[in-house]
Amino acid sequence: MSWLTSGAIYFIVWWVTLFAVLPIGVRTQDDESQVVPGTVASAPAKFRFFRVMAVTTLVSAIIVGGWNFCSSYFGVSFADLPHIMPDIR
Numbered sequence: 001m002s003w004l005t006s007g008a009i010y011f012i013v014w015w016v017t018l019f020a021v022l023p024i025g026v027r028t029q030d031d032e033s034q035v036v037p038g039t040v041a042s043a044p045a046k047f048r049f050f051r052v053m054a055v056t057t058l059v060s061a062i063i064v065g066g067w068n069f070c071s072s073y074f075g076v077s078f079a080d081l082p083h084i085m086p087d088i089r
Helices: 003-021 049-073
Strands: none
């Protein structure tokens, strides 16, 4: 697998992982009983930007590294993944 392909896969996995990591450990303003006027009560009380970015980067690196490992040592490729759409002829 080329570096460009690995980079593209990492980019896609990073964004998907970001949306999976965002809600983990979030405490809302309603949970903290400190709702700022003009905001929704379900808004985060404290947004931990660097923590979310670090966890997202680490998890994405593990996923892509695992894929690259399986790809290079076991010969698993995208062609081995099941097809989502059936062949229509």
